Amino acid sequence: MEEFDLKNIWKVSDDQAKVYYQSIEPEVLEMARKKSNDLLQEIKRNAINETVTGVILMFAIFYFMRDHPYIWILYSCSILLVVSSYFSTRKFIHEIKSISSQNVVESIGGYYEILTKALKKLKFLVWIFVPISFILGLLANFTDNGNDLEILTRWDVILLTLGISIPVLFGLIWFVSKKYIFFMYESRINELKKIHDDLKSQERNLQ
Numbered sequence: 001m002e003e004f005d006l007k008n009i010w011k012v013s014d015d016q017a018k019v020y021y022q023s024i025e026p027e028v029l030e031m032a033r034k035k036s037n038d039l040l041q042e043i044k045r046n047a048i049n050e051t052v053t054g055v056i057l058m059f060a061i062f063y064f065m066r067d068h069p070y071i072w073i074l075y076s077c078s079i080l081l082v083v084s085s086y087f088s089t090r091k092f093i094h095e096i097k098s099i100s101s102q103n104v105v106e107s108i109g110g111y112y113e114i115l116t117k118a119l120k121k122l123k124f125l126v127w128i129f130v131p132i133s134f135i136l137g138l139l140a141n142f143t144d145n146g147n148d149l150e151i152l153t154r155w156d157v158i159l160l161t162l163g164i165s166i167p168v169l170f171g172l173i174w175f176v177s178k179k180y181i182f183f184m185y186e187s188r189i190n191e192l193k194k195i196h197d198d199l200k201s202q203e204r205n206l207q
Contacts, residue, residue, distance in 0.1 A: 033104050040192075088121070130176060131169060
C-alpha cells in the first residue's frame, strides 16, 4: 500500500493554486487598476467640490463682513490659507504624476503612501485653521453685538467664554477630523490600502 504523504498532497495543492492564480492574474490586476483609478477620481472630485464650496463661502463671508473693523484679519488669514493650499496642492499633483503606472502593485502602493502623507498633513492643518476660524468668528460676534474687545479682559467674561467655546471647539475639531475627513478621503484611502494588500498577498502566493 502506498504510504500516505501529507507533504506531497500540500505540494500538489500549492502547485494547483499557483497555476490558478497565474491564470487570473491579468484580470485581477486590471480590476485592481480600474478600482484604484475610480478611488483616485472620487478623491479628486471631493477635493474639487470642497475647494469650490470653500471659495464660495469665503467670498460670501467677505461680502457680509466687508464693513467689519477687523476684516483685514480675515483677509490676511485667507491669503495665508490660499497660498499654503496652492503650494501643497502643486507638490501633491507633482508627486502623483511622478508615479509610474506600469507596475499596478507598485503604483497603487505609491498612491497610498502619498495620499496617507497628505491625509496626515490635512489632519494637522485642522488643528491650526479650525481654531483660527473659530476665534475669528467669536471675535466677530463680539464686535457685531456692539461690544469692545476690552470686554474680554474681564475674568467673568473670559471664564464664561472659555467654558462655552472650548467644548464647542474640540467638538468641531473631532467632527472634522473623525467624520468629515473620513467620509471625504480616509475611507477611500483605506480601500486603496486593501487593494494593495490583497495584490501583495496574491504575489506571495505566486512565489
